[in-house]
Amino acid sequence: MFLGDVAVSKKDYKPSSISGAIEDLLLYIIDNNITEIVPKFSFQLGFYYSEAMRTSAKFKVSEEELLDRLVKESYATKELYDKYVRCPVCKSYRLLVQFKCPHCGSTNVNKVTLVSHVPCGYIGVLEEMKTSNEKRVCPKCEKELGKRDKDWIRIGSLYKCNECGELFEMPSVQFKCVNCGKIFDYKDAEYENIYKYKINLEKIRKLTKQIVIRTIINVLKEDGITVEVNPTLQGLSGLKHTASLLAKCDGREILIDILSEDEIDDIMSIYGKIIDLGHPDHLILVPSDTAQSLTVDETVLKIVKYNKVSDVAQLVREKIISKKEKT
Ligand SMILES: [Zn+2]
Numbered sequence: 095m096f097l098g099d100v101a102v103s104k105k106d107y108k109p110s111s112i113s114g115a116i117e118d119l120l121l122y123i124i125d126n127n128i129t130e131i132v133p134k135f136s137f138q139l140g141f142y143y144s145e146a147m148r149t150s151a152k153f154k155v156s157e158e159e160l161l162d163r164l165v166k167e168s169y170a171t172k173e174l175y176d177k178y179v180r181c182p183v184c185k186s187y188r189l190l191v192q193f194k195c196p197h198c199g200s201t202n203v204n205k206v207t208l209v210s211h212v213p214c215g216y217i218g219v220l221e222e223m224k225t226s227n228e229k230r231v232c233p234k235c236e237k238e239l240g241k242r243d244k245d246w247i248r249i250g251s252l253y254k255c256n257e258c259g260e261l262f263e264m265p266s267v268q269f270k271c272v273n274c275g276k277i278f279d280y281k282d283a284e285y286e287n288i289y290k291y292k293i294n295l296e297k298i299r300k301l302t303k304q305i306v307i308r309t310i311i312n313v314l315k316e317d318g319i320t321v322e323v324n325p326t327l328q329g330l331s332g333l334k335h336t337a338s339l340l341a342k343c344d345g346r347e348i349l350i351d352i353l354s355e356d357e358i359d360d361i362m363s364i365y366g367k368i369i370d371l372g373h374p375d376h377l378i379l380v381p382s383d384t385a386q387s388l389t390v391d392e393t394v395l396k397i398v399k400y401n402k403v404s405d406v407a408q409l410v411r412e413k414i415i416s417k418k419e420k421t
């Protein structure tokens with residue numbers, strides 16, 4: 095089954111595609127120490143998760159499906175991040191906000207300042223007071239308003255409708271969708287939950303080796319190479335040894351051992367195993383930063399260093415394919 099094979103329907107391909115995508119995302123999480131996947135926003139895309147996006151584009155699965163799967167397999171927990179209004183018709187978050195008069199519905203409203211004139215006790219709208227010699231005049235006592243906080247006090251802000259003349263404290267809110275033009279208020283608005291994902295990095299780290307092995311299997315499968323997991327082989331001494339993987343390619347067998355950082359101390363037992371097995375193609379994958387401290391005969395040990403766990407599958411593939419080309 096190849097991706098490019100037209101006979102394979104999308105539906106058939108999906109299961110392996112989503113699991114491949116999950117492995118890709120998990121390795122990315124390990125390599126980058128991601129503890130939280132938080133939404134970002136753009137007017138073009140709405141809310142999106144950049145970490146999941148790179149995988150979803152690569153594997154052609156939806157971000158939603160990918161993140162739901164992370165939660166389902168307890169690699170992450172879904173938590174409320176925030177809530178936002180979106181268009182009830184086209185679901186867009188590209189909205190313009192307008193204020194409306196609660197009495198007549200007009201959007202022609204102004205914010206005005208309510209003030210009190212201390213000497214006469216008049217309360218009214220500052221912006222509506224007449225001016226004389228560029229100074230505001232109190233409509234009740236007809237004297238100049240005077241100095242702020244001494245002669246007059248600001249009470250607060252109000253809205254005034256320019257259509258019906260009503261004064262009100264709180265205008266109604268109306269939204270206009272930039273995308274489809276729909277005009278709606280809070281009664282019709284969709285108030286969507288936006289989530290973030292807390293990553294269970296501990297759990298994922300513990301499974302690193304298993305995940306890496308699964309990605310190797312998937313990558314090699316595309317080249318028609320079959321892989322046996324944890325094969326048991328008999329050494330020259332008669333002892334039995336287990337390796338991480340055994341790849342079979344054009345009649346050749348390549349033995350692969352993957353060491354994680356905490357297993358690097360086992361290099362000597364691996365060394366003994368290699369000598370005993372005497373296998374001509376035995377690759378040992380070791381993290382680069384710990385490989386520096388290794389003092390082993392690299393002519394005997396075929397060490398392949400890796401920087402990121404997400405690179406391991408391609409490294410193995412390159413090693414096997416280059417051997418295939420040589421033969
Ligand atoms: Zn819309």
Ligand SMILES: [Zn+2]
Binds near residue numbers: 197258259260
């Ligand atoms: Zn009005």
Ligand SMILES: [Zn+2]
Binds near residue numbers: 214216
């Ligand atoms: Zn006055």
